[in-house]
Amino acid sequence: MKQAAVALIAGLLFGAGLAFSGMGDPARVQAFLDLFGHWDPTLAFVMGGAMIPMALAWLVQKRLARPFACESFDLPGTSLLDRQLVAGAVLFGAGWGIGGLCPGPAVADLAIAPASAGIFVAAMLAGMGLHRITTR
């Protein structure tokens, strides 16, 4: 219960940050990726801003024996570079460019523009399901 409450607060902050930063707008995100058009640098500021608290959090994490609200850290490895990583990132980047949406803004936009975001999120879940079926 406590863990779900902490996760909900984190989700709320994340969704608020996306909406406030303008990254909920697919046109703004696509404009960042559009180097030969009317380039919009906002996404770089958002990522830079997000990395400030997070870089500090990693420094704190090194000194913690366990997280504040649960038993242990459950973190992915950092070194493996395999074909899946490369192919996945290529496909994800292509979809990101075509739609101007990645998973966070798409889910957050369900509350702002439910019809359009709904189509994208439904297709995204189908893509995730397709991955699950094909990699068994």
Place this chain on the structure above:
Amino acid sequence: MPLQGLFGGLLIGLSAAIMLLGLGRIAGVSGLTARATGIADSGAPRGLAIAFVLGLPLGALAVSVVTGGVETQFPASALQLAVAGLLVGFGTRLGSGCTSGHGVCGMSRLSRRSIAATAIFMGSGFATVAAMRLGGWL
């Protein structure tokens, strides 16, 4: 606009810091969404994933109400949205992460894996939009 982006980014980073220091996890939206919907069997406890994913639209809605509306301009074509969604869904699962997990959390950890993934999906995004512009779709 860059200042608004910076402030919004700080909120996102604060959220990711809470996930890391409070719950010992990466705030990766693709992974948490797959877990919340049951598409992934392993990962975060399901209740935790559902709570985080529900928070995303609620947080965006709160900003929209307080600021009098958030502007969004989506591609008009449903087919374009669907193709983009399929690629994003499949690609983020295959590549184990998206802009939040690899981009924000992994890069700030100086993870070799995440820096590579972010460079590749950004490059792919730049190339895709450039190709769309060349093809007259923008």
